[in-house]
Amino acid sequence: MKEISLTGIKPTGDLHIGNYFGAIKPALELAKTYDARYFIADYHALNTMKDPAELNTTIRQVAAGWLAAGLDPEQVIFYRQSSVPEVFELTTMLMAFTAKGLMNRAHAYKAMVQDNTEKGNDPDAGVNMGLFTYPILMAADIILFDSDIVPVGKDQVQHIEMAADIAQSVNANYGKPVLKIPRAGVQDDSAIVPGLDGRKMSKSYNNTIPLFVPEKTLRKTIMRVVTNSQGVEEPKDPDSSQIFLLYKLFASAEEQAALASRYRAGGMGWGEAKEELFRAANRELTPMRERYDAIMADIPALDKILAQGAEKARPIAAATVTRFRKAAGVQ
Ligand code: TYM
Numbered sequence: 001m002k003e004i005s006l007t008g009i010k011p012t013g014d015l016h017i018g019n020y021f022g023a024i025k026p027a028l029e030l031a032k033t034y035d036a037r038y039f040i041a042d043y044h045a046l047n048t049m050k051d052p053a054e055l056n057t058t059i060r061q062v063a064a065g066w067l068a069a070g071l072d073p074e075q076v077i078f079y080r081q082s083s084v085p086e087v088f089e090l091t092t093m094l095m096a097f098t099a100k101g102l103m104n105r106a107h108a109y110k111a112m113v114q115d116n117t118e119k120g121n122d123p124d125a126g127v128n129m130g131l132f133t134y135p136i137l138m139a140a141d142i143i144l145f146d147s148d149i150v151p152v153g154k155d156q157v158q159h160i161e162m163a164a165d166i167a168q169s170v171n172a173n174y175g176k177p178v179l180k181i182p183r184a185g186v187q188d189d190s191a192i193v194p195g196l197d198g199r200k201m202s203k204s205y206n207n208t209i210p211l212f213v214p215e216k217t218l219r220k221t222i223m224r225v226v227t228n229s230q231g232v233e234e235p236k237d238p239d240s241s242q243i244f245l246l247y248k249l250f251a252s253a254e255e256q257a258a259l260a261s262r263y264r265a266g267g268m269g270w271g272e273a274k275e276e277l278f279r280a281a282n283r284e285l286t287p288m289r290e291r292y293d294a295i296m297a298d299i300p301a302l303d304k305i306l307a308q309g310a311e312k313a314r315p316i317a318a319a320t321v322t323r324f325r326k327a328a329g330v331q
Helices: 017-030 042-046 052-068 086-095 100-104 107-118 134-144 154-174 215-222 242-250 253-265 270-296 299-328
Strands: 004-009 035-040 076-080 149-151 183-185
Touching: 004 017, 004 052, 004 134, 017 035, 017 052, 017 149, 017 242, 035 052, 035 299, 042 052, 042 134, 052 076, 052 270, 052 299, 076 299, 086 134, 086 299, 100 107, 100 134, 100 154, 134 154, 134 299, 149 154, 154 183, 154 299, 215 270, 242 253, 242 270, 253 270, 270 299
Parallel strands: 004 035, 004 149, 035 076, 149 183
Antiparallel strands: none
């Protein structure tokens, strides 16, 4: 039997190249050899997105992004989290096996509490229960589909380790393997894609290079990558340049070696380095952008694909929940 690969993306804004290289591209590579289940985590987005029209749009944008990047819905079970209500039943069952202390240690919650404390606010200001229990819903997403591997960027690894911990607690309690134990699949070269300012590329830092913007906007965005003050003639170290790090994601090994020598030789300014990055990025993103625009022009067809995916997903989900209910004596 093939192993199962599963991952999800939260529709909270434009997809960016961190999502693409950290999760989408590796996930599509895994789909060639694994049974793949990929989804739009719309209930996770609800924690922060309270405008219905906006959420409705971002759900379609993320779905179209997956398809434009090459997801084949015949090969991958592709669905919206909210279309598989079994996940909420599993979430409630998993809550009974999740220590509150484990949630206290989750990065996103801890960061908010720390920020509040530093500002002299109530530690839990702005923290809703959706944020606090986020890792349990995510564990349910993963465990529901008997996932073996979860392709993600490094920022999500803690969540997958928590999912594994929670599943282990369940199995330990019943003395048998009721639930599958997942593992994270993280790429060496794109675990943390840097953003325009050198920090991790993230919607919340407003430092992203979006995947599907028009060519002109892509170029303008790339020109905003922050650089140091080295002049044109000065030799430059490619390995400490985030422009080069980004270039590597789009270029072949030969292209990388050739550009690295130009950096080291001097005579190439940051403007030219950014042009090279733009050319390589635009080469890879242009065909995807064209497919994306075509998909977004036919939302009913897109919704149909997601509905068909949900139909395939639900029986698998129901089987996991039934297995757990039986083991738990809740029948
Ligand atoms: P999200 O929506 O923030 O990000 C989606 C995926 O993109 C990866 N990623 C990055 N990878 C490398 N470098 C970056 N700068 C970068 N920024 C984002 C993320 O690691 C992620 O893989 N909680 C998840 C969504 C989720 C999920 C799941 C994932 C819900 N349920 C079950 C896997 C399995 C999230 O917010 O990802």
